[in-house]
Amino acid sequence: MRLGINLGYWGAGMDADNLAVAQEADRLGYAVCWAAEAYGSDAPTVLSWVAAQTERIDVGSAIFQIPARTPAMTAMTAATLDSLTGGRFRLGLGVSGPQVSEGWYGVRFDKPLARTREYVEIVRKAMARERLRHAGAHWTLPLPDGPGKPLKLTVHPVREEIPLYVAAIGPKNLRQTGEIADGALVLFYSPEHAEETTLRHLRAGREDAGKPFEGFDVCPTVPLALGEDIPALADTFRPYTALYVGGMGSRKQNFYNSLARRMGYEKEAAEIQDKYLAGDKDGAAAAVPQQLIDSTTLLGPVERMADRMRAYADAGVTTLTLVPSGFTLDERLAGLRAGVRALELAGLAE
Numbered sequence: 001m002r003l004g005i006n007l008g009y010w011g012a013g014m015d016a017d018n019l020a021v022a023q024e025a026d027r028l029g030y031a032v033c034w035a036a037e038a039y040g041s042d043a044p045t046v047l048s049w050v051a052a053q054t055e056r057i058d059v060g061s062a063i064f065q066i067p068a069r070t071p072a073m074t075a076m077t078a079a080t081l082d083s084l085t086g087g088r089f090r091l092g093l094g095v096s097g098p099q100v101s102e103g104w105y106g107v108r109f110d111k112p113l114a115r116t117r118e119y120v121e122i123v124r125k126a127m128a129r130e131r132l133r134h135a136g137a138h139w140t141l142p143l144p145d146g147p148g149k150p151l152k153l154t155v156h157p158v159r160e161e162i163p164l165y166v167a168a169i170g171p172k173n174l175r176q177t178g179e180i181a182d183g184a185l186v187l188f189y190s191p192e193h194a195e196e197t198t199l200r201h202l203r204a205g206r207e208d209a210g211k212p213f214e215g216f217d218v219c220p221t222v223p224l225a226l227g228e229d230i231p232a233l234a235d236t237f238r239p240y241t242a243l244y245v246g247g248m249g250s251r252k253q254n255f256y257n258s259l260a261r262r263m264g265y266e267k268e269a270a271e272i273q274d275k276y277l278a279g280d281k282d283g284a285a286a287a288v289p290q291q292l293i294d295s296t297t298l299l300g301p302v303e304r305m306a307d308r309m310r311a312y313a314d315a316g317v318t319t320l321t322l323v324p325s326g327f328t329l330d331e332r333l334a335g336l337r338a339g340v341r342a343l344e345l346a347g348l349a350e
Contacts, residue, residue: 001313001348002031003339004321006062006221007050010041017329022050024333026057028340032090034062034221034321039104042068044077051085060090062185062221062321063167067096067107071119071139075126078162079155087158092185093120094167097249113176114138116166120180127162129153165219169255171201178205183217183319188244188256190295191308191315193263199316219319222312224298224305226324226331226338233300234293236325238285241293245269246276246284265292298322298342305342313348 005025007018022033033054035046047059059081064074074093081089095101095116098109118136126132131150134141142148167185168177177184184202199218206213223240225233244256251273260269268289276284298305312320324335343349 001309001317001343002319002350003029003343004032004034004060004219004319005030005336006034006036006321006323007046008323009036009038010046017332019050019053020329021324021332021336022054022057024336026054028336030057030336030340031319032058032060032321034060034092036062037065037068038096039100044081047081047089048084051081051088056088058088058090059085060165061092062165063092063094063096065096065100065105066093066116066119067101067105067109071122072126072132072141074119075123075153076155078123079127079153079157082157082159082162083155085158090163090165090183091123092165092167093123094185097255098253099249111137113172116173117176117180120164120166124164126153127157128160129156163217165217168202169259174198174201175205175208178202178213178216179209179211180205183219186218186220188241188259188263188296189220189222189312189315189317190263191311191317192295194315194317197259197262217318218316219321220312220317221321221323222296222298223323223325224335224339226301226305226335227299228301230294230299230304231290234290234297237293237297238288239281241288241296242272242276242281242284245288246272247281251277260292263292263295265289268292298339302338302341302345305338306345309342309346309348313346 033050035043037043043061051059078091095112101107101109115138118138122134129152131152132141133150163182165183165185166177166181168174203213223237225236227233245260248256257269257273271287272284298308322339324332326332
């Protein structure tokens with residue numbers, strides 16, 4: 001199992017430290033550094049900045065939002081980043097959510113599965129430097145009855161195939177991701193529930209495509225907190241968990257709330273959502289079960305983290321992306337180093 005680091009969103013108050021975190025992850029041998037985007041900083045600019053000041057670590061988008069760019073623009077960006085980094089770029093894609101898609105980009109959040117499939121198909125064609133022809137429900141290239149003609153990407157990526165990931169949570173999305181992508185970017189991944197909530201759907205998608213599951217990158221993002229007091233460490237992630245389970249989306253359409261329910265937290269997920277949507281964020285955080293936090297994070301001393309890493313590896317994880325907590329750079333760097341020590345102690349280091 002390999003380790004990754006997720007810098008999250010640029011502009012979250014830790015900008016000056018993020019480069020130091022990425023550089024230390026590079027020095028420690030982390031496999032990949034991911035950056036996110038929502039409606040603030042864009043991921044390509046951050047990844048370019050990080051890649052220019054690191055040497056070995058891959059840089060990846062977690063995610064480029066599908067409603068933010070045409071598929072051809074995404075292919076251009078991916079090819080450029082792969083070229084500039086000497087083959088260190090990984091392309092992560094996702095549909096975002098209805099609030100961001102429709103409120104920020106003005107793109108209807110309809111048929112996300114079909115839109116993702118078509119988007120990936122066009123991106124792969126463009127990155128393979130094929131002349132771009134596509135007739136689908138969401139995109140037609142070239143446009144008919146006009147001056148457009150089939151064009152071919154002029155930039156040559158370093159690799160023939162840039163690794164392509166899709167952010168997936170729901171069963172149908174996971175199955176499609178297994179079919180069309182090289183890896184899955186997942187959140188709130190619990191080893192105890194992974195087979196039922198995630199792996200069986202990814203595996204079915206690989207079977208649909210006639211592809212082996214071996215080599216497919218299962219890549220969850222996992223918060224990490226180093227220390228001895230497990231309940232206190234879990235408390236640091238209560239607002240984060242409450243935000244996703246309670247407030248990320250609408251009452252009718254919250255993928256993370258549905259995931260918590262599939263993990264057996266039906267009553268708790270409903271209570272968290274009710275309180276969060278009513279404006280009681282503190283109450284929502286207090287309603288998050290400690291076991292839900294503990295099963296989807298790495299908490300405690302290095303020895304306890306090593307045990308949990310073995311559980312993640314046994315539950316199909318191939319790249320474990322860490323988000324070390326802390327209000328200071330020293331705390332975050334300590335978390336990075338603890339991750340490496342735990343991986344070695346678990347006997348999982350390559």
